Amino acid sequence: MPNDLSAYGPRAYAYAKQGDRTRALADAKVAIKLKPSQIPLARVTDLGLRAKTYQILGQPKLALRDFREAIRIIPSRGIAYENLAWFFATCPQEGFRNGAEAVSAATKACELSHSKRSGCYDTLAAACAEVGDFDQAVKYEKQSLKDSSLAPKEREECEKRLALFQQRKPFGDEF
Incomplete structure (x- = not known):
């Protein structure tokens, strides 16, 4: 057990x-149980990590539950x-992708972060592509690439998505 x-x-x-x-799954469950409810930011962070873990493990219902719970706890948290x-725009499991929800949530994320996070633009680009608005997807992906602090791997992934959007193809996560 980590200290x-x-x-x-x-x-x-x-x-x-x-x-x-x-x-x-064992660590994801422990992370949530051990964080006192009076530390909402820590709980929201762990919910996000657990949701991503569930998504990778092919459990989108549980992932969606945790993503929504994080918003319920701190509705002003852009991430x-x-x-x-991102979940709604890229989920590989059938029946969970929802472009309209993705655009709405990504727009809200950008508003809450005052569009200072390149990840917001990247996510908004994926959401726009999911609804078929590839011109906007290209615009927002290019905006995300303007961030000089992007790590090389992140930059490469954004460039790959940009190429997809320029070919008028949406992006989907593969887990």
């Missing part, structure tokens, strides 16, 4: 990315809307 309670959420996500379903928008 640092903040390690459970990120470790759960890492286990999920490695395909270790058992450890991922919570960004996570929900």
Whole structure:
């Protein structure tokens, strides 16, 4: 058991990315249980990590529940809307993609962050592509690429999505 309670959420996500379903779910559940409810920001962060873990593990209903709960706890947190928008724009499981919801949540994320996060533009681009508005998708993806602080891997992923949008194709996560 890690001494640092903040390690459970990120470790759960890492286990999920490695395909270790058992450890991922165990850590994700512990992360939520150990955080006192009086620390809403920590809880929202762990809910987001657990939701992403559930999504990677092919459990979109549980992911959606956690994304929505994070918004309920702190409705002014832009990243919570960004996570929900990404889910609706890119979810690989049938029946969960919803372009209109994605655009709405991504727009809200950009408003709450005052459009200062490149991730908001990237997510809004994916949402626009999901509803077939590829001109806007290209515009927003180019905006996200203007961020000089993007890590090389993030930049590469944004460039790949830009190429898809220029070909008038939406982006879908593959887990």
